[in-house]
Amino acid sequence: MIFKVDQWWWTDAFSNKLSVVAVLLLIHTGWCNMSWAASAELRANQSPPYYANVPVELVLSAEGFSESPQPVLTFVDPKQGKMTLAGVSPNISSSIQIINGKMSRSKTVLFNYHLRFTAPKPGNFTVGPFTVTQGVTEVQVGAATIEIGSIPQAGDxxxxxxxxxxxxxxxxxxxxxxxxxxxxxxxxxxxxxxxxxxxxxxxxxxxxxxxxxxxxxxxxxxxxxxxxxxxxxxxxxxxxxxxxxxxxxxxxxxxxxxxxxxxxxxxxxxxxxxxxxxxxxxxxxxxxxxxxxxxxxxxxxDLPIKGRPESYSGAVGQGFAFEVSADRSVVQVGDPIKLVLTLKGDVEVANTSLPLLSNDLPANDFRVPSGKIAGVYDGETKQFEMSIRVLNESVREIPPLSFSWFDTKLQTYQTTQSRPIALSVRPAKMVSASDVIRSKGDESEINGSHSDVGIEDAKSSVNVDSGEKRKAFSLSGADLSINKDKGLLLGQQESWLGGIVQQIICYSFAFSLMAVALFTRRRSDLDPEMLARQKEHKDQRQRIKNGDTLSEISDAVRRIAAGAASVPRDEIDLFLSECDSLVFAPGGEAVGVDENLKKRALSLAEKMTPTTTGVK
Amino acid sequence: MRKILLTLLCFFYGFCEVSLALDEGTSIDSTNEYLNAAFKVYGEAQAATQREIRMDKFRRAQHLFSNVESEVEPNAPLWTNIGTAALQAEDLGYAILAYRKALLINPNYDQARQNLIHARALLPSTVPTPGDDGVLDSFFSWHSSMKVDSQAGLAALFFVLAALGFAFAIHWRSGMIRNLSFFPLLLWGGLLISVLIQLTGGNRPQGVLVANESIARAADSVNSPMRFSQPLPAGTEVEILDVRDPWAKISMANGRDAWIFASSYELVE
The missing domain is CATH 2.60.40 (Immunoglobulin-like)
Known part of the structure; x- marks a missing residue:
């Protein structure tokens, strides 16, 4: 059914419809200056009919130009309607052909300029002419006429x-x-x-x-x-x-x-x-x-001039709120105070500017930056930041700042004010030639107040704010030279006194000294005869060890026995008699010393300790 | 006996040489550049006529001297230079802090003492500063006029002297030498006690306010009332009684206490 209705409409509407003929054209009468291959053509991207207020898409193709730079398209704006350049699409293609071993290479560069023409009403409209320029190469495309029809009115x-x-x-x-x-x-x-x-x-x-x-x-x-x-x-x-x-x-x-x-x-x-x-x-x-x-x-x-407040800066709407905050409340005269002014509203505040603050901040008390302050809009509020300086120590607050707007519902100007901010302003620190030399009066004042006054408690001190006079920053009494001795500054000439190594050495040396003293004292307390006997005993033992003849060994044993405190007589006599019999036997002197005999002699020497009597 | 003594003396001398050589082992190449730059900037600052440029260059010199300080062993001349640059830059907080540190290292460093007294005088008269030493302090001035390391080193030397005396007394059986040796032993004992007192004395940490203005409060809360009607200026010397991050309880020279932000002060250590 639908198809039948549609078909009926199609045939009927088609007969009643304005015949729309598209004129499209390739008109190139361009004048080519250098590039004989450069050419351009204009065509429609869609088939007719074309309607009023419906953009007609046109494409101007230019080829034969170099790959870069991109050629520039210029055209004459149509007397009626609107022509816009929607974009450019370069199309570069290369091809290589080999025939009978002979290779040929070609490259095609095509620039498509997409244009959009919108006619405001039915009728014939002229577009163009167009010019494509690349350096000294220029190609022109002549004007074309487009027939625009009207679209049937939709009843539903x-x-x-x-x-x-x-x-x-x-x-x-x-x-x-x-x-x-x-x-x-x-x-x-x-x-x-x-x-x-x-x-x-x-x-x-x-x-x-x-x-x-x-x-x-x-x-x-x-x-x-x-x-x-x-x-x-x-x-x-x-x-x-x-x-x-x-x-x-x-x-x-x-x-x-x-x-x-x-x-x-x-x-x-x-x-x-x-x-x-x-x-x-x-x-x-x-x-x-x-x-x-x-x-x-x-x-x-237009907004009324009558009744326009001084704090009005062009805001229109309803429900503005204005807040001001300061980064510090205790300042010296001349110190900067950073103010943050926040503007809120149900309406657009993005384009709202600050009013002149000089109306609320007197020039005698505050220095306000000149020029417009740019604000930052975060989607809901707009914030302005600025620095002001207090010029007078009698200032006690940042007064309320005003912001005005025109209320479209009430059709009058409205004004809101921020809350005042209390300030504590002290005199500025002044450094001048007079500060270098301090008068006696000042000295006595400082010395007098320096005693034990101290900082008073917040509750009890009433006159501190006004009574305390800040001292001048005079450096005349200081030694302002700097030490340039690199050895001292780099810690290379620091005293070795106090180092852990020094202390360890000192204490080790002291204890060693005491030990040596005790040792030598003890040695000196011993009997020299006993020391001689001990030395004799030691020497004779060495003779036994190194002895080459029996008579030498037997002599050493006899000497040890002579200075010994206790002597095993039987063993000594037996040993000596054995030695004598061997010595006095024929050829006995030539006979070597038996090792077992040496061991026996050393064993006997061990048993014969020197006398320990005779200690002083 | 003589051989033994000679050996011990050689051993002692040799160790002293080794200890000095170890002390000189620190590399000074990187710090030399900072030091030269600091001298140059300080000189430029003194030559500058515009106040802003002078201040800026003195601050720069202070910064460069501080860089050197972080590279080398702490020493009084360097801290005094830092303090002087800070004083020239009108930064009383860091100037007093630097002079205090210099005097902690070398209590006899005259320039630091002189400039500290001057810097204290520049503070508002309502700010209490540590008072002069009393009679007893003067009598025992050696106790505070010598750093702990030096006292310990001197004590060790006195101990060596006493040991030497006792050694001779033992060896030669001399009662007079023995009695004389008790004198260095007494000095050793006194110094040792002084060192122990300073190491374990339990003194409260000292600090100097370096923030421009520190609001002293009655409790460790920003909502508590102000303890004093005026903020404490930079350069106020305090004792740290308690630390509750981020707050610290301080006591000033006149005994008043208050709570401030711990970031407002630097310790004298």
């Missing part, structure tokens, strides 16, 4: 630009809605909606801002931009509609009456369907439909 769609009611003031921030209403049962057949809102193009008269819209789950294209849109179902007397809504914020910049060209929307409606390879339903034939808003006149009212 509407487009509306919704503005808030009431007066509109310069600087006021207004929410603007663009709504596209479509009968719910026709939504499925519609595609590629494209809206045109001339209000958005009035640069210099209005300024528009876009905010993040978390609830936006759809999109709507307005001119060249895609805006987030919400879609909802609304019931009216005419039926149920699906409504796409795009929201923007509008700020009028200039007063006056403005005729606003009505917004319009074109959309493709499928009139014939087919099934693709996967069985899905796709449109095989579409028609353009158009919805148009009503024309309107906007009156922008």
């Amino acid at each position: 769609q509407e487009i509306k630009v919704v503005l808030p009611e009431g007066n509109i003031y310069v600087g006021q921030r207004l929410p603007v809605k663009v709504e596209w209403w479509v009968k719910l049962d026709r939504v499925e057949n519609l595609m590629n909606p494209l809206a045109t809102v001339p209000l958005f193009d009035l640069d210099g008269v209005f300024q528009f801002y876009d905010q993040d819209n978390a609830s936006a789950d759809n999109q709507l294209t307005i001119a060249d931009h895609v805006f987030p849109a919400t879609v909802e179902k609304r019931n009216t007397q005419k039926g149920t509609y699906a409504v796409w809504t795009v929201e923007r914020l509008m700020v009028p910049l200039r007063p006056g009456n403005y005729n606003i060209t009505p917004a319009s929307l074109s959309v493709d409606e499928a009139v014939r369907w087919k099934r693709d390879f996967f069985g899905r339903r796709t449109p095989s034939q579409v028609r353009k439909l158009r919805a148009v808003d009503q024309e309107r006149v906007l009156t922008i009212i």
Whole structure:
């Protein structure tokens, strides 16, 4: 059924429709200066018909130019309509051909300039001429004429630009809605909606801002931009509609009456369907439909001059709040105080500037920076930072600072004030020639007050703030020379006294000295005869060890026995007799000493210890 | 006996040489550059006529001297240089701190003592400063006029002297030498007691406020009332009674106590 209706519409509409002929052309009468191969042509990217307020996409292809730099396209703006350059796509291809072993190489450089022409109404429109320039190479494409037809009005769609009611003031921030209403049962057949809102193009008269819209789950294209849109179902007397809504914020910049060209929307409606390879339903034939808003006149009212406060700096809206904080409250005269001024409001504060603070901060008491202070907007508040200096020690507070705005609801100026900030200001520290020499009066004053006054308790000291006079920073009594002895400064000439090594050595030496003294004392206390006997005993033992003859060994044994305290007589006599018998035997002197005999002699010497008597 | 004594003396002399050689082992190449730069910047600061440039260069010199200090053994001349640069830069807090550190290392360093007295005089008269030494302090001035290391080293030398005397007395049986040897032994004992007192004396840590203005509070909380009507200026010398991070309880020379931020002071150590 649908197909029948669509087919009927197609034949009927086709006969009634304006015949739209596209003129397209390749007109190249270019004058080539150096590059004989450079050429350009203009063509449409889509087939006719073309409609008013629906962009026609044109492509200008230029080839024969060098790869770089990119050629520049210039064109004459059309008298009616709008031509924009959407982009450039270079296309560079190289090919190598080998025929009968002969290799030939070619390279093609093609630049495609994508243009978009939008005609405001039906009729014939001329675009061009176009010029493509690269260095000294220039190619021209002549003007072309495009025939634009009108799109049939859609009876079941509407487009509306919704503005808030009431007066509109310069600087006021207004929410603007663009709504596209479509009968719910026709939504499925519609595609590629494209809206045109001339209000958005009035640069210099209005300024528009876009905010993040978390609830936006759809999109709507307005001119060249895609805006987030919400879609909802609304019931009216005419039926149920699906409504796409795009929201923007509008700020009028200039007063006056403005005729606003009505917004319009074109959309493709499928009139014939087919099934693709996967069985899905796709449109095989579409028609353009158009919805148009009503024309309107906007009156922008300038802000009243009468009653404008001095602290007004151009803010328009409602519900501003103004806070001021300082980084310090105890200062000396001349010290900088960093002020943070925070501006909050239900309305846009991003473009709000600070009022003149010199009205609230007298020049005699405060030094305020000249010039405008740039603020930082964080999405909700705008913060301004500035440094002021207190010039007078009698200042006790930073007075309330004023901020004014024009309230559009009350249609009057409103003013808010920040809270005052208490200050403790002390005299400045002055350094001058008079500070170098201190008078006697000053000295006595300082010495007198230096005794045991100390810092008074907060509760008990009343006159400290006013009574304490800060001393001048005089350095006349100090030794301001610096030590340049690198040996001292690098710690190389430090005394070795006190080092752990020194202490260990000292104590070791002392104890060793005492030990040596005790040892020598003890030695000196012994009997010299006993020492001689001990020495004799030791010498004779050595003789036994080294002895080569029996008579030598027997003599050593006899000497040891002579000085010994106890002597094993029997063993000695036996040993000596054995030695004598061997010595006096024939050839006995030539006989060597038996090792066993030496061992026996040493054993006897061990048994014969020298006498220990005779200690002093 | 003579051989033994000679051997001991050679051993003692040899160890002294080794200890001196060990002390000289520190590398000074990197610190020389800082030192030269510090001298140069200090000279430029003295020659500068514009106040801002002078201050900036004195601060720079102070910083360079501090860099040297971090590389070498602490010594009084270097800390005095740091203090003098800080004093010229009108930074009383760090100037007093540096002079205090210099005097801690060498209590007899005259320049540090003189400049410390001068820097204290530059503080507001309401700020209490440590008082002069009393009669007993003067009598026992050696106790504080010599650093602990030197006292310990001197004690060891007196012990050697006493040991030498006793050794001779033992060897030659001389009662007079023995009696004379008790004198260095007594000195050794006195010095040793002094060292022990200073090492285990339990003195409270000393500090100097270096923050420009430190608000003294009655308790360790920012919401507690101010202890004094004015903030404490940099250069106030205090004793640290207690530390509760980030707060510290301090006591000033006049006995008043207060709570300040621990980051406001630097320890004299």
